Amino acid sequence: MTDVPPIRPVGAPQELVLEGEPAAGTVPVAGIPGRETADRIRTAIAYTVMFAVAALFAIPFLWSISTSLRPNMETVTGFSLLPHHWTTVGYHDMFHKYNFTRYTINSAIIAGAVTISNVFLASLGGYAFARLRFPGREFLFMLVLGTLMIPDQLRLVPVYQMLVNILPKYAHTDLINQKGVILIQLVSATSLFLMRQYFLTIPRDLEEAAKLDGAGYFKTYWRVMLPLAGPALAAVAILMFQGTWNGLFWAAVLLQDRSQYTIPIALTFFRNIYATQWPPLMAASVLAIVPILVLFVLFQRYFVAGVASAGVKG
Numbered sequence: 235m236t237d238v239p240p241i242r243p244v245g246a247p248q249e250l251v252l253e254g255e256p257a258a259g260t261v262p263v264a265g266i267p268g269r270e271t272a273d274r275i276r277t278a279i280a281y282t283v284m285f286a287v288a289a290l291f292a293i294p295f296l297w298s299i300s301t302s303l304r305p306n307m308e309t310v311t312g313f314s315l316l317p318h319h320w321t322t323v324g325y326h327d328m329f330h331k332y333n334f335t336r337y338t339i340n341s342a343i344i345a346g347a348v349t350i351s352n353v354f355l356a357s358l359g360g361y362a363f364a365r366l367r368f369p370g371r372e373f374l375f376m377l378v379l380g381t382l383m384i385p386d387q388l389r390l391v392p393v394y395q396m397l398v399n400i401l402p403k404y405a406h407t408d409l410i411n412q413k414g415v416i417l418i419q420l421v422s423a424t425s426l427f428l429m430r431q432y433f434l435t436i437p438r439d440l441e442e443a444a445k446l447d448g449a450g451y452f453k454t455y456w457r458v459m460l461p462l463a464g465p466a467l468a469a470v471a472i473l474m475f476q477g478t479w480n481g482l483f484w485a486a487v488l489l490q491d492r493s494q495y496t497i498p499i500a501l502t503f504f505r506n507i508y509a510t511q512w513p514p515l516m517a518a519s520v521l522a523i524v525p526i527l528v529l530f531v532l533f534q535r536y537f538v539a540g541v542a543s544a545g546v547k548g
Contacts, residue, residue: 295523302516309512324513334518336493337500342525344412344485344496345478348419352474353467355421360429360466361455365441375430381423386483393418394487414488419478425470432466433459468536476526497522 293315301309302324304317328334362368363375397414436459444454460467482498489495497518504515 298516298519298523302513302520304513306511306513321513324511324515324517327511327514328517328521332500332503332514332518334497334500334521337495337497338521340412340494341479341496341498341522344415345475347416348478349471349475351416351420352422352425353471356425356429356470357460357463357467358455359421359426360431361433361459363426363430364433365459366451378423378426390487397488411489411491412494415481415484418484419474419481422474425474428470428473429463429466432463436462465536468533472529472533475529479526480522 297313297315300315300317303320303322305319305321305323308318363371397417440458440462441454444458449457480498481496485496486499489499501515501518501522504511504518
């Protein structure tokens with residue numbers, strides 16, 4: 235015979251059980267111990283892996299800093315992360331003996347000019363490819379993207395011939411230097427692609443409102459679209475500054491005067507037939523890394539947002 239639950243009389247007070255609270259006479263359960271332990275283990279493993287990867291990338295940079303603060307004789311005695319004798323002779327020789335102040339200024343001029351030109355021209359061209367309707371738009375855009383598959387080494391001869399022969403005669407003798415390096419990198423296909431993809435994510439309602447106010451294409455681009463493209467502009471600026479600052483190929487081809495050399499070319503001065511001056515070489519390497527590191531730290535948030543948004547719409 236089964237037990238029948240007792241029947242409460244009419245009018246008897248009812249016990250209220252709130253949602254999320256255990257019923258009367260039951261033992262509350264704090265959680266599932268097995269699941270909490272598994273979560274802790276997964277978290278510990280994830281942090282361990284990330285720390286190992288971070289150390290893998292950080293140790294060479296820390297070793298470069300350490301080597302730049304050693305005397306030259308200590309650099310060949312074996313590997314040690316911290317120097318036994320601290321000295322700044324490497325930095326002193328880099329600036330005074332090898333004249334790295336001049337090379338740093340040259341790199342800053344070229345990288346700054348290329349970055350500014352790419353930010354303006356790529357945003358202007360990206361707006362045209364994203365918003366304007368003209369014959370052959372898709373074909374021209376695909377043609378621009380096709381240039382990404384051609385390495386600079388294959389374009390060396392035609393580009394050099396253009397700088398020397400095709401451009402106006404009064405200018406070609408003045409282009410085999412810093413101006414030539416800047417000219418052939420005025421705008422890149424990568425920058426144009428990033429800006430075009432980002433402009434596609436901006437609602438057209440903003441452009442329609444600008445047209446109702448009587449704004450033309452350029453005014454709409456300058457006053458409406460460009461201020462909204464901050465993340466993409468930051469991504470283009472970081473990528474172009476980093477690529478030009480570390481660029482070696484075109485600088486080595488076109489810079490024929492030693493006083494116009496950039497940092498990547500000047501790094502070869504520390505190595506001769508018989509020995510390598512490791513402390514000043516590592517000091518110059520640290521000097522080359524610091525501007526890129528500072529730029530990325532300051533604009534990391536916008537850089538990530540710009541690259542992520544550029545791949546949303548095709």
